[in-house]
Amino acid sequence: MGSVAFDGVVLSDLYTVLVKRGVASRNVDYEAVPGRDGVAVKGVDYAPPTLSLVFVLEPGSDAPSAVRELSALLATREPRKLELGEDFGLYCMAMPYGEPSWRRLPNGSSVEFPFLIMDAAMYGTLRTATVPSGGSVTFTVGGTYPTKPKITASAAVRNSSTGMWGLTLDNGPVLAYAFGSNTSRAVSADCDTRSSRVDGDIALPTLSSTWFELEPGSHTVNMHTGTGAAVIEWRERWLA
Numbered sequence: 001m002g003s004v005a006f007d008g009v010v011l012s013d014l015y016t017v018l019v020k021r022g023v024a025s026r027n028v029d030y031e032a033v034p035g036r037d038g039v040a041v042k043g044v045d046y047a048p049p050t051l052s053l054v055f056v057l058e059p060g061s062d063a064p065s066a067v068r069e070l071s072a073l074l075a076t077r078e079p080r081k082l083e084l085g086e087d088f089g090l091y092c093m094a095m096p097y098g099e100p101s102w103r104r105l106p107n108g109s110s111v112e113f114p115f116l117i118m119d120a121a122m123y124g125t126l127r128t129a130t131v132p133s134g135g136s137v138t139f140t141v142g143g144t145y146p147t148k149p150k151i152t153a154s155a156a157v158r159n160s161s162t163g164m165w166g167l168t169l170d171n172g173p174v175l176a177y178a179f180g181s182n183t184s185r186a187v188s189a190d191c192d193t194r195s196s197r198v199d200g201d202i203a204l205p206t207l208s209s210t211w212f213e214l215e216p217g218s219h220t221v222n223m224h225t226g227t228g229a230a231v232i233e234w235r236e237r238w239l240a
Contacts, residue, residue, distance in 0.1 A: 002085025004053065006074065006094075012085075015070075016056040019084060020112075022049040024120035024240045046120035049240045051082075051094065052112050059108040067100050067111050079118045090122040090238055117240065121145035124236035129221070131167065131230040136222035141214045143236035148192040148213050151175065155184040156228040164206065165226030170219055173210035177203060184228060 004012040004019065011017050029042040057066050079093040097116040102109055121144075129139040141147060156165040158179040165187065166176025177198060179185055187203075189196035191211040196203050212221075214234055221232055 003083075004085070005081075005083040006053075007076065007080035009073065011053070011055075011073075018054040018056065018110075019086075020050075020052040020054060022051070024049050046239065048092075048117035048120050050114075051117055052114045054110050054112045056105075057102075057109045057111065061108060063102045063104075063109045063111060066109075067102060070111060070113065071096075071100065074113060079116075082115065082117075087122065090124050092122045092240060093118040120240060121237040122240050124238055126233065126235050128234075129232045131221050131223050131232065133227045133229045134223050136220055137232070138218060138220045139232070140218050141216050141234060141236065143216050144239050145237035146213050146215050147234045147237045148190075148211065149232050149234040150191065151187070151189040151212075151230055151232055153185075153187045153228050153230040156187045156230070157182060157184045157226055159225040159227075162225045165228065166206070166209070166224060167212075167230060168222045168224045169212050169214075171222070173212060174206075174224070175209045175212055176206045176225065178206055187230075 003010060004017045025047045027045050027047055029044070030039040031042060033040045055066070055070060057063060074096045076095050079095045081091050082094040083091045094115045094117045096113050098114045100111055100113045102111040124143055127141070129137050131137045151167070158165045160182060164176045164178050165185070166174055168174050175189060177187060185198050186200070187196070187198055189205070191213065194211050196205060223230065
């Protein structure tokens with residue numbers, strides 16, 4: 001039995017905790033095609049795994065009181081970090097949901113709390129790579145699931161001909177911003193939330209831009225227009 005921590009509290013230091021968990025499941029959207037055998041796949045996505053924490057109570061414990069105490073300890077209105085020692089540093093975002101249940105055991109009782117896992121993929125190590133001013137960088141993304149990076153540049157300067165500063169991913173997707181002058185700007189872009197700022201103000205990328213997504217494997221990011229080094233930051237993702 002490994003450690004169990006939720007929202008920074010190591011629950012396994014306070015209780016005997018057992019983990020009941022499933023694995024991420026694959027949902028396939030398909031339809032029959034008239035005039036031919038079989039079906040055609042329309043899309044595929046992953047559903048988060050199921051997970052419950054079972055707290056084993058000492059003999060003579062008052063189960064209803066234990067449920068109240070645990071409910072207060074686990075109370076949250078938004079997902080929090082759930083870390084299981086058996087995942088070796090990976091974590092997921094989760095929160096308790098539904099009705100806890102308890103049952104009598106020969107030598108005590110147990111209380112089970114179901115958890116809602118927010119994503120099919122867990123979060124791993126935070127990685128960074130720097131795109132030199134006007135240059136490119138090649139890096140490898142670990143994990144088994146795509147991740148969406150954050151991009152920051154403290155002194156981005158537009159290209160005087162294009163009027164833009166921007167990056168390309170693997171000579172394909174572009175993420176660029178149009179500036180009104182040659183003054184250096186601080187740019188930040190979060191490809192997961194699809195939000196960005198220029199000098200602290202909310203800003204939109206150009207209409208031809210695409211929010212980057214990094215599949216596991218090797219990638220090259222090139223500063224195709226403008227100057228000013230940029231930092232690419234991503235967190236590895238692993239199917240749960």
